[in-house]
Amino acid sequence: MRVLSGIQPTGKPHLGNYLGAIVNYVKLQEEALAAGGECFIFLADLHAISQTHDPAELTQNTREMVATLVACGVDPAKTILFNQAQVPAHAELQWLLNGTARMGWLNRMTQWKDKAGKNREGQSIALFTYPVLQAADVLLYQATHVPVGEDQKQHLELARDIAQKFNSDFCPEDAPLFTLPEPYIPPAAARIMSLRDGSVKMSKSDPSEMSRINLTDDADTVMKKVKKAKTDPEPLPSDEKGLANRPEALNLITIYCALTGKSTADVLSEYGGQGFGNFKPVLGDALVETLQPINARFMELKDDQEALDAILARGAAQARERGIPTLNAAYKALGLVRG
Numbered sequence: 001m002r003v004l005s006g007i008q009p010t011g012k013p014h015l016g017n018y019l020g021a022i023v024n025y026v027k028l029q030e031e032a033l034a035a036g037g038e039c040f041i042f043l044a045d046l047h048a049i050s051q052t053h054d055p056a057e058l059t060q061n062t063r064e065m066v067a068t069l070v071a072c073g074v075d076p077a078k079t080i081l082f083n084q085a086q087v088p089a090h091a092e093l094q095w096l097l098n099g100t101a102r103m104g105w106l107n108r109m110t111q112w113k114d115k116a117g118k119n120r121e122g123q124s125i126a127l128f129t130y131p132v133l134q135a136a137d138v139l140l141y142q143a144t145h146v147p148v149g150e151d152q153k154q155h156l157e158l159a160r161d162i163a164q165k166f167n168s169d170f171c172p173e174d175a176p177l178f179t180l181p182e183p184y185i186p187p188a189a190a191r192i193m194s195l196r197d198g199s200v201k202m203s204k205s206d207p208s209e210m211s212r213i214n215l216t217d218d219a220d221t222v223m224k225k226v227k228k229a230k231t232d233p234e235p236l237p238s239d240e241k242g243l244a245n246r247p248e249a250l251n252l253i254t255i256y257c258a259l260t261g262k263s264t265a266d267v268l269s270e271y272g273g274q275g276f277g278n279f280k281p282v283l284g285d286a287l288v289e290t291l292q293p294i295n296a297r298f299m300e301l302k303d304d305q306e307a308l309d310a311i312l313a314r315g316a317a318q319a320r321e322r323g324i325p326t327l328n329a330a331y332k333a334l335g336l337v338r339g
């Protein structure tokens with residue numbers, strides 16, 4: 001069992017990142033350990049330069065993201081925690097896989113279409129080839145389980161397509177090089193939506209701070225954002241069918257269920273018929289209960305630059321070592337002579 005996932009150190013991590021992915025990093029780090037496997041979690045800083053960015057902010061966000069992940073329970077003693085920029089094999093393997101990935105495959109990626117919009121010609125090449133770097137991230141370590149939110153599913157399918165084509169083009173049938181990775185997507189919280197609009201996902205890049213709950217928000221800010229969250233005027237329904245076509249209500253219930261481990265049916269039988277005025281404070285309390293310890297730990301860690309850099313340096317040394325066999329085998333399979 002090899003668990004691997006990445007998160008971009010752009011902006012502040014939010015509740016969608018937490019419920020969609022980070023909770024499962026922590027869960028699978030324990031499962032990997034118990035199964036005698038390994039867990040790799042990295043900051044996708046090379047991905048972060050695919051769009052306009054401020055270099056000083058990227059440096060600071062990278063350290064803050066390490067502090068946040070550790071505060072959430074990613075344990076550097078159990079997980080290989082690092083940033084891509086310190087492990088050149090990611091960029092090297094991407095180049096090798098660029099020979100296998102097809103333009104048509106990348107053109108179909110919804111993230112590329114969404115981010116590029118009508119201005120494809122003006123985008124960086126890195127934004128277009130972003131999914132190939134993501135495939136390299138996963139395939140370099142022969143990952144089996146990749147904990148992600150729903151929005152990354154297509155990129156993982158592409159990683160599988162690239163792996164399959166490389167295996168069939170360059171490897172003997174009985175000795176494929178790359179393991180096909182499986183996405184590990186939470187059944188309920190796969191897609192947490194914006195608090196301002198239930199039809200778009202909660203995102204670091206949404207211009208409205210009120211659209212998301214950051215993991216580092218204090219209790220007052222969390223309460224304020226929940227109270228201001230968009231809802232419709234109807235009371236909560238008593239069963240799941242009643243959530244159809246009510247995206248904001250569905251989102252708040254989904255968040256509450258993910259935080260408390262309760263089922264939608266149980267929550268609706270408890271709060272059905274009540275207005276959001278009653279439900280929002282309950283949701284706010286559940287959020288504060290989850291986020292307060294994370295926040296406190298983050299505050300302790302965030303300014304200790306030396307300790308954060310040491311975590312990354314140690315993780316990168318381990319990752320560099322783990323990646324060597326697959327990278328060497330990929331060069332060899334392609335017939336590249338390396339002395």
Ligand code: TYM
Nearest residue numbers: 006007008016017020021044134148149190191192201202
């Ligand atoms: P990123 O940084 O956008 O998001 C990190 C993780 O959070 C999940 N996520 C969400 N889940 C539920 N609801 C939401 N609103 C929400 N928003 C984000 C994402 O699905 C992701 O799991 N390309 C990736 C980083 C990456 C990666 C990888 C992931 C690079 N290489 C290899 C896995 C394997 C990204 O930009 O995630």
